[in-house]
Amino acid sequence: MARSYASQRVSGFSETVFAKYTRLAQAAGAINLGQGFPDFDPPEFVRAALREAASGYQQYAPLPGLPVLLEALAHKLGPELSADHLQVTVGATEGLFASMQALLDPGDEVVLIEPFYDAYPADVTMAGGVPRYVPLTPLADGRWSLDLDELRAAFTPLTKAIILNTPHNPTGKVFTAAELDAVVALAEEFDAVIIADEVYEHIAFVPHLPVASRPGAWPRTITLSSVGKTFSVTGWKIGWAVGPQPLISALRLAHQWIPFAVATPLQQAAASILQQAEASGYYAELMALYRRKRDLLVAALAGSPLKPLTSEGSYFVMADSSALGLDDVALCDALPGRVGVAAIPPSAFYSEAHKPLAKHLIRLAFCKSDEALCQAGERLKGLAEAFA
Structure with missing residues (x-):
């Protein structure tokens, strides 16, 4: 028998759900409402900042991050913050990986709320941790609730x-003050760290409350965010972690052995666009843009068998597909070829024990052009006939 060179650490992993359904979409020439990346260009001020940064700034940046970016982040997040409280990362995803490497010893447990971003359990297990899962509950009004x-x-x-x-992500839920305070209280009681993934902080259609702003949260919270979702530049992979000095110092020790330094021109460009966004009202424009796109997709689904649930934030909406009688994987496998639209089966974002909770759900992304959303809506109106 040929030797397997894959470690036990990765042998249980397979191709990500995003790679699979993007490939199916491309093969069928389908409109890709699966993977969450915009199909439109970022604003001109973002592109201009990148062009300017590309003309210089070609060498390693300091380990914590480029000083001009740290200054822009401190201005955005709180002027009392220093480099001791901030770490620039290769997107929020690397910030999450570094957090797990910095915090976990073998056997440590990490609570994950389902459905989850699919990197969460992988990052926990690669650090030797053990995930413990808590599923969100869909309510009759289309919102989602956390059972305390x-x-x-x-x-x-x-x-x-x-x-x-x-x-x-993927439900579009914005956690309430009561839910956040319950999380903080449990973290205090069990002396646990809160990793707050807030990459959609500026795409919220109801008030978004930063986790670290809740009473008692700051001393035990690492907040992760990035420019990718906010500025439609998911390929830049520029993120940051912010938190108290002891937690950021631990994260930095792990981060230094992952990328060591983050792309200097992109850090320079990120600093520029953060400064301009604060002064120009860009964040309000972004929220209005995505509110309109969410409403456009929801309206387009009105004539289809898919019943959208409430999206309070992010650029995703979950839809009930029970009228079609197929499980989520079978439906999403067939969608690109039969109707020319790609979606994601949310069971990929649940533990094995809880995958049945997603049996009749699909996830759709509305970070697409208006034309793509309208065309997708027209195609989805033919779902019942396509699966008859």
Whole structure:
């Protein structure tokens, strides 16, 4: 038998759900409402900042990040912050990986709320941790709720951290003050760290409350964000972690052995666009843009068998597909070829025990051109006939 060179650490992993359905979309020439990346260009001030940065700034940046970017982040997040509280990362995804490497010892438990961004359990297990899962509950009005009794039951003396994503991918939920305060109270009781993934902080259609702003949260919270979603530049992979000095110092120790330094021209460009966004009202324009796109997609689904749930934030909407009688994977496998639209099966974002909760759901992304959203809506109106 040929030797397997893959470590046990990665042998249980397979191709990501995004790679699979993007490939299916491309093969069928389908409109890709699966993977969450914009199909339109970022604003001109963003492109101009990149062009200017590309003319210089070609060598390694300091380990914490380029000083001009750290200054822009401090201006955005709080003038009392210094480099001791900030770490520039290769997108929020690397910030998450570095956080897990910095915090976890073998056997430490991490509470994950389902459905989750698919990197969460992988990052936990690669650091030797053990995920413990708490599923969100869909309500009759289309919103999602966190069962606080189930949340408490997931915390044990082995709990080291909880990852909380708000606004939430893939449901579009924005966590309430009561839910956030319950998370903070449990983290304090069990002496756990909160990893707040807030990459959709500026795409919220109801008030978004930063986790670290809640009473008692700051001393035990690492907040992750990035420019990717906010400025439609997912390929830049420029993110940051912010938190108290002891947590950021630990994260930095791990980060230095992952990329060592983050792309200098992109850091320079990120600093420029953050400065301009603050002064120009860009964030309000962004929120209005995505509110309109969400409403456009929801309206387009009105004539289809898909029933959209409430999206309070992010650029995703979940839809109930039970009228079609197929499970989410079978439906999403067939969609590109039969109707020319790609979507993501949300069971990919659940633990094995809870995958049945997503059996009749699909995730759609509305970070697409108006033309693509309207065309997708027209195609989805033929779903019932296509699956008859």
